[in-house]
Amino acid sequence: MTLRHTSIRVADIEATIDFYADLVGYEVLREFETDDGTRNVFVGDPADEDTDDPAALQLVETDGPVETGDFEHVALTVEDVDAALDQLADERIDDGPITMDEFDSRVAFITAPEGWGVELVEDI
Secondary structure: OOOOOOEEEOOOOOHHHHHHHHHHEEEEEEEEEEOOEEEEEEEEEOOOOOOOOOOEEEEEOOOOOOOOOOOOOEEEOOHHHHHHHHHHHHEEEEEEEEEEHHHOOOEEEEEEHHHHHEEEEEOO
16 A cells, blocks of 8 residues: 555645745646636656656645644655755745754755645655
8 A cells, every 4th residue: 555645735736836846846747627626736756666656746726725734744755955955945944954864864844835844855
């Protein structure tokens, strides 16, 4: 059993698509509209060979403000945490980078558009 995707609501879907494209090179993999006209866009890495369905994030467009509630974060693998952070404004960086030798990783926590938490993980 594998995780297929994580779905988050966003008010500015184009800005969120651009954010993940710039941050980790994600591309729009597919999209659809529900019967009520709600736009759903799946972004991810099309080169992901681990699955036939490489969707990482499902962005669901909403009209009003987004409530992040108790959602903690989604974790994304990056090749270089420091390089990823260099692309971001300081106010998006919440913590890190931190080297976690016990997990052979380097991590940072950031805030994506609309307040969603993102953990960037570099395997070392």
